[in-house]
Structure formats: structure tokens, C-alpha cells
Amino acid sequence: MKKIFLVLIVLGASFGAFSQGKFIAKNAYISFYSSTPMEDILGESNEAVTILDSSNGEIVFQALMTTFHFKRALMEEHFNENYMESTKFPKAKFKGTIEGFKKEMLIAPVANIKITGVLNVHGVDKTITVPGTIGMEGGKLVATSKFKVTPEDYGIAIPSLVRDKIGKEMEITVKASYLPYGQ
Amino acid sequence: MKRIQYIFIALFLLIFSGNTYSQDLDALLNAETKPTIDYATATFKASRIINGHSIEQMKKRQLDFRISHRFGPLNDGAYGLFGLDQSKIHFSLEYGVTDWLMLGAGRGSLNKTYDSFAKFRLLRQSSGAKWMPVSLSYFTSVELNTLKFQDPTRTNYFSSRLAFVHQLLIARKFNDKFSFQLSPTFIHRNLVKTELDMNDVYAMGFGARYKLSKRLSLNAEYYYNYNPNNKFQDTKYYNSASVGVDIETGGHVFQIMLTNSLGMREGSFIPQTTDDWFDKGIHLGFNISRVFSFQKDR
Numbered sequence: 197m198k199k200i201f202l203v204l205i206v207l208g209a210s211f212g213a214f215s216q217g218k219f220i221a222k223n224a225y226i227s228f229y230s231s232t233p234m235e236d237i238l239g240e241s242n243e244a245v246t247i248l249d250s251s252n253g254e255i256v257f258q259a260l261m262t263t264f265h266f267k268r269a270l271m272e273e274h275f276n277e278n279y280m281e282s283t284k285f286p287k288a289k290f291k292g293t294i295e296g297f298k299k300e301m302l303i304a305p306v307a308n309i310k311i312t313g314v315l316n317v318h319g320v321d322k323t324i325t326v327p328g329t330i331g332m333e334g335g336k337l338v339a340t341s342k343f344k345v346t347p348e349d350y351g352i353a354i355p356s357l358v359r360d361k362i363g364k365e366m367e368i369t370v371k372a373s374y375l376p377y378g379q
Numbered sequence: 380m381k382r383i384q385y386i387f388i389a390l391f392l393l394i395f396s397g398n399t400y401s402q403d404l405d406a407l408l409n410a411e412t413k414p415t416i417d418y419a420t421a422t423f424k425a426s427r428i429i430n431g432h433s434i435e436q437m438k439k440r441q442l443d444f445r446i447s448h449r450f451g452p453l454n455d456g457a458y459g460l461f462g463l464d465q466s467k468i469h470f471s472l473e474y475g476v477t478d479w480l481m482l483g484a485g486r487g488s489l490n491k492t493y494d495s496f497a498k499f500r501l502l503r504q505s506s507g508a509k510w511m512p513v514s515l516s517y518f519t520s521v522e523l524n525t526l527k528f529q530d531p532t533r534t535n536y537f538s539s540r541l542a543f544v545h546q547l548l549i550a551r552k553f554n555d556k557f558s559f560q561l562s563p564t565f566i567h568r569n570l571v572k573t574e575l576d577m578n579d580v581y582a583m584g585f586g587a588r589y590k591l592s593k594r595l596s597l598n599a600e601y602y603y604n605y606n607p608n609n610k611f612q613d614t615k616y617y618n619s620a621s622v623g624v625d626i627e628t629g630g631h632v633f634q635i636m637l638t639n640s641l642g643m644r645e646g647s648f649i650p651q652t653t654d655d656w657f658d659k660g661i662h663l664g665f666n667i668s669r670v671f672s673f674q675k676d677r
Contacts, residue, residue, distance in 0.1 A: 220411060249404060254404060262415060270670050273420055291405070
């Protein structure tokens with residue numbers, strides 16, 4: 197009887213260990229950049245949280261809109277007040293899966309990948325496929341991505357008055373350096 | 380033996396339940412996202428509600444260049460093009476030394492007055508990890524009247540030209556659209572026109588804004604003066620009342636208003652408003668604010 201339970205426990209514990217294969221970055225970097233002849237806009241956050249599940253290649257990101265900072269205080273105010281409506285939609289979120297995921301990707305040198313998932317910004321869900329990289333760099337598991345989004349796709353209206361100052365597309369840059377979860 | 384069995388089962392369940400819980404990436408993510416202090420921003424669009432100061436101030440290394448005009452009173456009639464024939468100007472440079480301290484200096488053509496001020500942010504309205512129901516700032520200014528002395532034959536002191544303003548600004552952004560501010564005010568004037576005028580003036584300011592759209596808001600402001608008149612004065616003073624709109628266009632804020640005050644400084648429009656709304660003593664006016672950033676990196 198005892199033995200059976202012991203086996204069960206070991207089994208359970210090993211299950212636990214298996215699902216422990218998660219990696220987290222609590223200070224991931226996310227920026228968006230738009231450039232026009234009139235003005236360059238750069239918003240940066242160093243406080244995005246991301247978790248990677250090594251069992252299935254699932255990856256999630258979450259960033260609070262108010263953690264984005266700008267060179268000009270006024271841009272930051274307008275970003276939160278007029279465009280993102282941060283009190284109504286405080287978070288941006290991405291949930292996706294690395295295409296053709298294999299566990300070996302995480303211990304190999306940095307290589308190109310594709311991630312497909314749902315990006316939620318300004319309360320609007322949109323399925324996107326973006327290029328990125330993942331792998332070991334300097335003894336750490338790092339992931340990066342660079343892609344473009346169109347504010348209008350997420351219901352963010354840009355009035356004609358400032359149209360020539362804000363680019364049609366925003367370039368999003370993501371950098372995360374992961375640690376094993378729970379450490 | 381039975382007891383041991385139960386312990387094992389409990390342990391087993393514990394391990395498994397821990398498992399299923401950590402399967403949910405969303406739940407994990409939310410648990411790992413730190414609760415933040417959400418400060419109320421943009422309680423008002425500009426550093427003035429209409430004539431008086433709002434709770435807003437320039438952030439660190441941001442410079443606000445302001446130009447304001449008030450035209451003559453509507454009751455000038457067609458002869459004075461309903462006030463547009465004459466105008467008073469006030470311009471100022473206002474700089475955010477830190478996020479909590481703004482310094483400014485300006486010049487107004489009414490009474491040829493220079494003014495300098497400091498605005499200190501003491502409390503910020505916030506929710507989330509820290510709850511604070513209102514924002515609170517302290518505003519103080521010195522005004523220097525440079526008109527020629529009325530009576531050059533008497534001994535005139537430099538200090539006679541000075542007036543001092545102290546204000547507490549207490550504001551709350553109730554929601555995205557509506558904000559309200561109370562501004563208890565004390566003004567001391569070293570020299571007043573006649574001995575019947577008060578050296579010390581106490582007033583209470585009320586200000587509000589309602590956002591009509593993302594870039595357009597309706598503002599109203601009223602200053603109640605506790606001791607404006609006494610029955611021996613020949614000039615009657617009125618409480619300052621104003622309505623206006625704020626129009627925001629990126630780096631500019633345009634404020635267009637109707638007000639019974641000609642002055643654009645506290646020492647002028649609070650104790651010395653001589654026009655009456657009910658006598659068409661209404662001035663059209665505007666403030667233009669242009670913000671420049673000197674921030675290199677954040």
C-alpha cells in the first residue's frame with residue numbers, strides 16, 4: 197500500500213517537475229517607434245512581463261500602458277489620454293505559440309523563429325504572425341522580435357491634424373531575457 | 380495506517396493541484412505583473428483653468444511659452460468693435476525644474492506688471508497600489524507693478540509696488556471627462572489705491588472642466604471674493620467668472636474664453652475685476668500654450 201502511494205507521489209512530483217519547464221522575464225523591453233519627417237516618436241517600457249512554456253512553446257507577454265515612457269512628457273500624456281485610453285484599457289497582451297517548437301530551440305544558439313498568436317491592444321484582439329529569434333546568448337535564454345502594427349487595426353484613431361506627425365505604422369521591438377520560473 | 384493514507388492522498392492532491400494551477404499562463408502572468416500606482420494625469424489640459432492656475436504643471440525639463448490676450452469689454456459697443464479695439468497682453472515662460480516644482484516669470488501690460496511664481500506639487504491623486512483622492516499643489520507668486528507712482532512728491536518705496544499671492548490648489552479628476560478644483564487664495568498687496576481698499580484679500584476659487592471630445596473641453600471658473608468691497612469705495616469690484624474651451628493640437632493648447640476680468644494674474648483678476656457680466660462687461664480672450672522639451676533621455 198505504502199509503496200503504491202510512494203510511486204504516485206514520485207509520479208506527481210515528476211509531473212510537477214515537467215510542468216516547471218517555464219521561463220519568465222519580469223523586466224522585458226518593449227518599444228514602439230514611428231518616424232515621420234515632422235517628428236520621431238519612441239515609447240519604451242522596461243517592465244513588461246513574459247512567460248515561456250517549454251513544454252509546448254507557448255509564449256505570453258503583458259505590459260501596462262502606463263509603464264511606457266517618452267522623451268516628451270506631453271507625448272506620454274497624449275499616449276495615455278488620447279490614443280491608448282489607458283484608464284479603460286490598462287494592458288496590452290500577446291498570447292502565441294512558437295511555430296514548429298522543439299525544446300532544443302531553447303538551448304541552441306539564437307535562431308530565427310516565427311510566432312503566431314493574438315495581440316490585444318486598446319481592447320481589440322488581432323491574430324498576427326511575427327518574426328523573432330530565440331536561443332542561448334551569453335548563457336541566458338533570450339528572445340527578440342521586431343514587427344509592425346497599424347494603430348487603426350486596433351481602433352486607435354489618429355486625427356488628421358496630427359496625421360503627418362504620427363507614422364502609419366508603428367515598429368514594435370521586443371527583447372526579453374528569461375530565467376527559469378520560480379527561481 | 381489509515382491516517383498515513385490520507386496524508387499521502389492529501390500530499391498527492393497538493394502536488395497535482397499545484398500543477399494544474401501553474402498550467403494557466405494567463406493566471407501566472409497576472410500574478411507576476413506588479414500592481415502599480417495609477418496617478419491621475421491630465422486633470423486639466425493646461426496649467427491654467429482659464430485665468431487661474433490649475434493643478435497641472437510642466438514636467439521636468441519641459442518649457443511652456445504662454446501668450447494670453449484679453450480684449451476690451453463687450454459693452455464698448457460698435458464704436459469700440461465690442462471690445463476688440465483694445466487688448467491687454469500677458470506672456471510668460473514657465474519651466475519644470477523637477478516633476479514637482481515649476482518656476483515661471485511673466486509680464487502683463489495691465490498695470491505694467493512683472494510676475495514670478497513657483498508651483499509645488501504636494502500630493503498626486505492616485506489609485507491602484509496607493510490611494511489618494513485628490514491632487515494638491517501650492518502656488519505662490521510675487522507681482523511687481525511698474526507703473527509710475529501716482530504721487531511723485533510723496534516718499535515712494537520699492538516695496539509699495541509688490542503684491543504676494545498664496546494659493547492651495549485642490550483638484551480631483553472624477554472620471555475621464557470631469558475634473559473639479561478648489562483654490563483657496565490669500566493675496567497681500569503692500570500698497571492699495573485708497574485707504575478703503577483692503578491690503579489682504581481672501582478668496583475661494585472654483586474651477587471645472589468637462590471633456591467634450593478627446594481634444595476639446597469646456598471649462599468654467601469662478602473666484603468668490605470674501606471682502607471685495609466696502610460701501611465707501613467709488614469703484615465696485617465683482618467676482619471673476621469665466622467660461623471657455625480648451626482646444627489641444629499636439630504641442631499647443633488654445634484656450635478661448637469669455638470673462639469679466641481684464642487681468643491675467645491672480646493679484647489682478649481676483650481683487651480687481653471691475654466689469655459685470657450682467658452689464659455686458661464681458662471680455663473675449665485667449666491663452667496660447669506651446670510646450671518645448673529639453674529632455675535628453677529619460
